[in-house]
Amino acid sequence: MKDVRAHAGFPIKPVYGPEDLAGREAERDVGRPGEYPFTRGIHKHMYRDRVWTMRQYIGFGTPGETNARFKYLMAHGQDALNVAFDLPTQLGLDSDDPRADGEVGRVGMAIDTLADMEEAFAGIPLDKVSVSLTINGMAAPITAMYFAVADKQGAARDRVVTTPQNDILKEFVARGTWIYPVEPSLRLVGDLIEYAARHYPRSNPVSVCGYHIREAGCTTAQEMAYGLAIAAAYVDMMVRRGMDVDEFAPRVSFNFTAWGKIFEEVAKFRAGRRLYARMLRERFGARNPKSWMFRTLIGGGGSAFVVQEPENNIVRGAYIALAAALSGAQTMALPTYDEAYTIPSAKAQLIALRTMQICAEESGAADTVDPLAGSYYVETLTNQMEETITAELAAVDRMGGIVDAIKSGALQAEVARQANRFEQALASGVVPKVGVNCHVAAGAAEADPEVELYAFDAKAAETQVAKLARVRRERDDRAARAALARLSDEARATTNLMPAIVEAVKAYATLGEINRAMKDVFGEHKEPVQW
Amino acid sequence: MKVLIAKPGLDGHDRGAKVVVQALRDAGLEVVYTGLKRTPEEIVAEAVQEDVDVVGLSILSGAHVPLARRVLDGLRAQGAGDVRVVVGGIIPPRDLAALTALGVSRVFPMGTPLPEIVKAFQGDLS
Numbered sequence: 197m198k199d200v201r202a203h204a205g206f207p208i209k210p211v212y213g214p215e216d217l218a219g220r221e222a223e224r225d226v227g228r229p230g231e232y233p234f235t236r237g238i239h240k241h242m243y244r245d246r247v248w249t250m251r252q253y254i255g256f257g258t259p260g261e262t263n264a265r266f267k268y269l270m271a272h273g274q275d276a277l278n279v280a281f282d283l284p285t286q287l288g289l290d291s292d293d294p295r296a297d298g299e300v301g302r303v304g305m306a307i308d309t310l311a312d313m314e315e316a317f318a319g320i321p322l323d324k325v326s327v328s329l330t331i332n333g334m335a336a337p338i339t340a341m342y343f344a345v346a347d348k349q350g351a352a353r354d355r356v357v358t359t360p361q362n363d364i365l366k367e368f369v370a371r372g373t374w375i376y377p378v379e380p381s382l383r384l385v386g387d388l389i390e391y392a393a394r395h396y397p398r399s400n401p402v403s404v405c406g407y408h409i410r411e412a413g414c415t416t417a418q419e420m421a422y423g424l425a426i427a428a429a430y431v432d433m434m435v436r437r438g439m440d441v442d443e444f445a446p447r448v449s450f451n452f453t454a455w456g457k458i459f460e461e462v463a464k465f466r467a468g469r470r471l472y473a474r475m476l477r478e479r480f481g482a483r484n485p486k487s488w489m490f491r492t493l494i495g496g497g498g499s500a501f502v503v504q505e506p507e508n509n510i511v512r513g514a515y516i517a518l519a520a521a522l523s524g525a526q527t528m529a530l531p532t533y534d535e536a537y538t539i540p541s542a543k544a545q546l547i548a549l550r551t552m553q554i555c556a557e558e559s560g561a562a563d564t565v566d567p568l569a570g571s572y573y574v575e576t577l578t579n580q581m582e583e584t585i586t587a588e589l590a591a592v593d594r595m596g597g598i599v600d601a602i603k604s605g606a607l608q609a610e611v612a613r614q615a616n617r618f619e620q621a622l623a624s625g626v627v628p629k630v631g632v633n634c635h636v637a638a639g640a641a642e643a644d645p646e647v648e649l650y651a652f653d654a655k656a657a658e659t660q661v662a663k664l665a666r667v668r669r670e671r672d673d674r675a676a677r678a679a680l681a682r683l684s685d686e687a688r689a690t691t692n693l694m695p696a697i698v699e700a701v702k703a704y705a706t707l708g709e710i711n712r713a714m715k716d717v718f719g720e721h722k723e724p725v726q727w
Numbered sequence: 728m729k730v731l732i733a734k735p736g737l738d739g740h741d742r743g744a745k746v747v748v749q750a751l752r753d754a755g756l757e758v759v760y761t762g763l764k765r766t767p768e769e770i771v772a773e774a775v776q777e778d779v780d781v782v783g784l785s786i787l788s789g790a791h792v793p794l795a796r797r798v799l800d801g802l803r804a805q806g807a808g809d810v811r812v813v814v815g816g817i818i819p820p821r822d823l824a825a826l827t828a829l830g831v832s833r834v835f836p837m838g839t840p841l842p843e844i845v846k847a848f849q850g851d852l853s
Contacts, residue, residue: 283737283788287764295766298793299737372739372763412742499742503838536837538789538819612745619746619841632838649819652789725762 202460202577204417204584212572220579225470229565232477233470235578236566237524238489243562248520249527250552251328251493252545255280255304257656258663259316262305266320268542274549278328278529279316280304280539281338286373288334288711291660300657303539304330308664309704313341314348323351328359328403328493333375335362336384336694337710340701343396359400359449362388365426366405368602368721369611370412375711378603380718384693386433391694393444401444402430403493405451411499413615416460417581420468421588422607423450424475425598431480441480445487449526454519455497455512462568463577465494465523467585494520495529501536504631506647509533513551521561522568528552534647541650605724664706671704679703680713687717728853731779733761733770735794736786743815744785747844754845767794771801774810781832781852786816792825799830811852815839 200208209216227233230240239245252269254277255262266277281304284296290308291300300306307313317327322345331338339360346356364381367374374381385402392401406423414422427448434444452468454461473488482488497516501509513530520528530551532544540548556562568574595601602608621627628634679700686696693714700710732748734741741763748760759777761770774782782802786794795814802810814826815835826834832852835844 283739287737289737295737298790299788302789367739370739370742372741412740413746503836536817538817612742612749615742616746616749619750623841633840649821723762725760 202416202580203456204415204460204464204581206580206584212576214572216572216576217579220575222575225579226569226575232485232488233473234489235466235470236569238469238491238526240565242524242565243521243556244565247556247562248525248552249276249326250274250549250556251276251278251527251529252549253278253280253330253496253529254545255282256539256650257301257305257653258659259305259307259312261301261656263316263318263320265542265545266316269545269549270320270325272546272549273553276326276328276527277320279330281329281331282306283373285338285707286331286334288337288375288707288715290706290708291657291664293708300660302652306656306660307338307341308660308706308708309667310341310344310701311663311667311704312660313338313345317342317345317349321351322346322349322358323355326357326359328361330361332361332364332367332371333373333381334707334711335360335364336388337697337701337707339388339392339401340694340698344698344702353396354398356396357398357400358396359403360388361405361451362402363405363426363451365429365598365602366408366422369422369608370408374721376715376718377721378599380687380714381721382433382599384714385430386437387692387694389430389434389444390437390439390692393439393447398447400447400449403449403451404430407451407453407496409611410453411496412611413618414611415614416456416464417584418588418611418614419452420464420471420581421585421592422598423452424468424471424585425589425592427472428475428479429598431476435480441476441482442484442487445476445480445482446484446489450490450492452492452494453497453516454494454523454525455500455516456519458515458519458522459568459574459577460581461519462523463574463581464585465490465492466566466574466578467582469524471582471585491526493527493529494523494525495527496531498531498535501531501533502629502632503536504636506533506536508631509535510547510551513548514555517552517555518559518561521555521559522566524566534649537647538649538652541648543648603724608724667704668706675703676700676705676709680705680709683710683713684717687714728781728848729757729759729777729779730781730783730848731759731761731770731774731777732783732785733765733773733798734763734785735765735767735770735798736788736790737764738786738788738790739763740787741785743787744783746841747783747785747815750841750845751848754849756848767797767801770798771805771807774802775805775807779810781811781813781848784812784814784816786814789817791816791818792822792829795826795831796829813847813852815844
């Protein structure tokens with residue numbers, strides 16, 4: 197008989213039965229949907245009341261080009277946005293900075309000043325559309341720009357729903373858009389959480405991401421464990437800053453993937469929801485049930501997509517969508533079939549959106565809540581995932597807790613080790629990949645992919661640099677400089693930096709200038725390269 | 728043979744680079760890893776200082792052509808034009824010719840099996 201293991205490591209049996217659940221209390225551990233500990237989902241009727249939000253990750257070139265792509269997908273039924281920024285923007289470099297050479301508008305849209313943000317959201321009512329901003333190191337200024345655009349549009353502040361990712365801890369582990377050392381970076385995360393909770397109460401000022409750490413190579417159980425540990429670090433920080441846990445915890449959200457084995461992924465989310473609920477209620481003393489809810493985007497998973505026979509990635513995407521639906525996702529986003537080649541074409545993005553819509557409308561996956569509940573297999577897996585996640589959390593504690601494990605690089609080294617193990621498993625065929633290490637057609641390697649690929653337009657950078665020069669020329673320079681001086685002063689103190697950042701943004705200070713004002717005080721992070 | 732695996736530019740995706748570092752070390756090669764966000768100039772300086780035979784650039788942002796050009800130009804300017812440069816990452820097929828024309832010895836696009844990369848370092852790159 198074939199040996200089969202979960203990505204989390206434990207063996208999968210050929211048959212499960214009632215004996216696997218002996219001694220468990222279904223009422224306590226599984227409970228009912230919409231009730232503590234939310235194993236079966238955070239809402240009573242889930243998708244019968246409202247299907248998941250569909251939120252493809254979009255952004256490229258100039259704000260104007262991105263605005264057009266936003267509108268194209270919204271015209272096809274996408275109901276929310278998820279904005280991709282280029283690397284200079286994510287790292288706080290202006291488009292005319294020498295270090296931005298070749299990167300402007302490449303993997304997302306370029307933002308230098310408030311003028312760009314105004315153009316990106318022109319004609320998109322920010323009191324009606326919810327918008328995720330995939331921004332971390334620069335989350336505070338970019339979100340300040342977003343709030344400023346919403347204010348200018350006349351949107352009521354309690355109608356503005358935005359989710360800046362603002363999860364810097366995972367950037368130190370995966371994705372790498374860190375700028376400042378860990379401690380001042382954490383301060384900025386906290387400043388944004390506090391400011392948003394008080395001024396834009398429906399915004400979700402942090403989206404804790406297990407997703408990118410999994411993409412960097414860790415296991416399913418580690419993805420959940422590290423995400424929960426990072427969430428706990430933020431909650432703990434906010435409480436220590438003096439906020440009541442129920443003042444901000446209801447707006448904490450998550451971002452996870454589901455590209456692996458469908459039932460294991462479902463079990464991961466069911467276990468994660470009850471672990472999070474217990475943590476918030478028992479460890480942090482939250483009283484508002486909304487504080488106990490693990491609200492999550494599920495999707496992504498580009499690492500599961502391959503260059504060989506790229507159209508097969510569309511099929512893989514459909515399974516990810518199904519896994520996300522069966523897992524109780526609040527929001528969904530899928531990678532596109534051309535992702536192993538370049539950033540998505542419009543066609544590839546539309547297919548991803550259509551995949552989610554077909555899953556929602558045609559497959560029946562949205563008909564009833566947590567349809568796998570009560571399955572001997574899935575309930576057993578849920579219990580095993582809970583145990584494995586708990587063990588991984590203990591491993592993090594042995595590394596000195598999540599923040600110290602990140603500062604020392606121990607967590608990064610563990611993720612890299614897992615990535616190497618996974619690669620060996622792919623090479624040996626232990627982890628099968630159709631068209632890659634099994635069922636490979638003769639001569640397939642030489643075949644050209646017949647997919648339409650996005651072509652990068654180098655003119656976007658010129659347009660962006662010219663616009664930046666114009667904004668710098670036309671702004672009230674004295675106001676911009678005064679705001680930047682205030683920001684530097686306050687960075688030296690312990691004040692919440694958001695009001696100073698908002699002032700700088702509104703004076704059309706550039707992202708590069710705002711970053712420099714803080715970097716002069718905070719310094720730069722030095723990556724612990726444990727090699 | 729001594730290898731420098733480098734992450735030039737702003738791209739923060741280092742899974743591939745770290746996996747290749749581990750695989751090459753397991754195969755007995757001497758490997759130095761730069762960490763993230765190095766400028767081409769820093770990479771050239773480190774390659775010269777460490778006296779490496781091959782520089783492996785890992786780039787997933789799409790900026791591989793300008794970054795590879797700056798590293799190759801820099802190596803030549805430092806009199807280290809004999810150091811071979813290879814590139815891995817998200818490299819669309821249409822860019823392969825441009826990288827070869829710049830003087831890149833080998834390209835390992837997304838999807839290259841790890842054993843093939845290791846074999847190349849043990850074979851024609853050595």
